[in-house]
Amino acid sequence: MGTTTLETVPEPKYWHLKTVLSDALDSEFAVGEILPNERELAARFGVARATLRQALEQLELEGRLQRRRGVGTTVAPPRVGVDVGPAQGGAQGWPGSAADVWHTEGHEDTAPPAAVARLLETAEDTPVHAVRRSRTSGGQPVATEVLYVPGASVPGLPADSGEDTETSGVARARAVLRELHRLALDGQDRSVELGSARADDARRLDRLPGAPVLVVTTRYVVDRRTAAVGVATFRADTCRLNFADTGADPVLAG
Amino acid sequence: MGTTTLETVPEPKYWHLKTVLSDALDSEFAVGEILPNERELAARFGVARATLRQALEQLELEGRLQRRRGVGTTVAPPRVGVDVGPAQGGAQGWPGSAADVWHTEGHEDTAPPAAVARLLETAEDTPVHAVRRSRTSGGQPVATEVLYVPGASVPGLPADSGEDTETSGVARARAVLRELHRLALDGQDRSVELGSARADDARRLDRLPGAPVLVVTTRYVVDRRTAAVGVATFRADTCRLNFADTGADPVLAG
DNA sequence: AAGTGGTCTAGACCACGTA
């Protein structure tokens, strides 16, 4: 009796907490500022630490917070926009040409993952060239990529000299890219999906295993066949992927 | 002494559990099959339910599982590829033309979110047309979108007749789209980022609030200015976004 | 050594879908 129309569903505590914290971040904290530690925050809001953590996890997922073990929780800067559209490659859209923002790190001969082998139309256990590249923004690693290139796509590549792998890996990777540039690229298509970082990618991205990542799979088409496949893994918490899908000229105001 | 190089870091239980479950899903379960409930799975693996849930959450994030309160946990089908590239629109790339896969649901006059207002170069509190659309795949909702159109972009639009909002909303939405089609589209650019579903979007996508979503922001450029902005929210667990970034003809083998 | 976030436990109760 006397209760007005309050019969709304009870909002979960962590959800409400997230809203409160989000507002506080907007109004009371500056980028880079460190928050009180989890035990104190939980006490301050009168909830268990696990509940508070549920709210923090969401905010980290949305790129609002950055948490680091042994250090603390800080307010994250706005997400950085990274260009992944077709315009960013070199003259013909191949990776590694012109003012490419990627950094070539190494080369390996390895059997590609099943999904990649399917795209390349090669047998699953056939080793292909795997060129590892990485990308940073503002000193922070934002992406790591492996470009899979079947040997058949780069027939002109000289045989592996077999020198010490550490240094010659980069040279060989560059050689693979150089050979690729000789091919006339018909086009490329990309797909984006959510994934969780494998242990090795997590290390490269300075994250924990399982961290949310955006996986961009690029298929390079030459002569109506897939000549190469790139699998790039972007930190989902810090990145916004830009596609300049402009039909004609890139107008791109601002 | 005698210990070989085994000094690796102890893998977290939930991480190992995830691997075990993932392998089991590949070999012992069919798509759609329901798993034992969480309490039994936890007992079977000798871990607390919270730990098991951590593994299940990861697998759901990766699109391997689907969990529904009151029902159970089922093996998810492979992610569906949804086309969001520039080719999918009508003759000129505008939404709502030709064989558009989106379903127009309604119209509202509302002030856009701050981020959208910035793109539209309008004041934050200026109401604009908001056309709500949705998209399904295989009977399941996969995306919900709001297209924000400033009144200045569609000057030919007749005044709101003010009839009952339920039915006339769709008609008015269609009228806005029709007016848009009269404009010569210079181009469009998109960005993709990870987000978490707001309460209303979550309901539309048949998910819980906070569920991971891929947010696709599309900017429609007319005469070097932003004529409209679309904000589409895709279920991250079930969707893979396809961008046909082909420079020339879409070759798109397979 | 101290302090942080990350993992894990063993319970309890709630909201939801189905029978």
Next chain:
DNA sequence: ACGTGGTCTAGACCACTTT
């Protein structure tokens, strides 16, 4: 009414970074 997944608690210990 029952069984499911979702929320929440109050602890404990671990891994990591910094002092």
